[in-house]
Amino acid sequence: EEQLLESGGGLVQPGGSLRLSCAASGFTFSDYAMNWVRQAPGKGLEWVAVISGIGDFKFYADSVKGRFTISRDNFKDTLSLQMYSLRAEDTAIYYCVKSPIITAGIDYFEHWGQGTLVTVSS
């Protein structure tokens, strides 16, 4: 059974940093692109970033470009999101999401983790 388990969320002050992780299991991790999608409290879904299966292509939402970095470790089957210069509007549940193919971005979101909550507040 495919599983995605996020961790690393918490309370951080504006301007601070945080690193999210997602542990994947039940599938060949390197065969699939992976995404981060977020959802602010009471709001809709917002795609954050995608990385290809072998990590050679990465794309970001305009709202996080230059502040967030997506990466993956295919030996440890782990996806990460390093977040810098956090703002109140980054407060959201962050979901780790699997794509159905190795290529970054061009497809749908096949499987979602349970999410981890990031709160940016002083």
Place this chain on the structure above:
Amino acid sequence: SDVLTQPPSVSVAPGETATIACGGDNIRGRSVHWYQQKPGQVPVLVLYYSGDRPPGIPERFSGSNSGNTATLTISRVEAGDEGDYYCQMWDSFIDRRKNVFGTGTKLTVL
């Protein structure tokens, strides 16, 4: 524009048909995917490539894409279909490659 616009809410009686539209300038000819999110739960893929269903999704869920509008149709609506529905597509223009979600539609079963 990278905005996918959906009606904020749709209400239908049980057994009726719900139609949820997703409009955008760049939808024409693109694959649009749909997600259902029930309160307090993780989003679930209900349609991909505009009309294909993942395993476990009833045939009552169907989709189409015409012009600048993609449509999710739920036939014979049941109480368990209540939730928020989002469309999504990949914007592949070379200078703005990104995924885009629709604004979301709350489906209420009367």
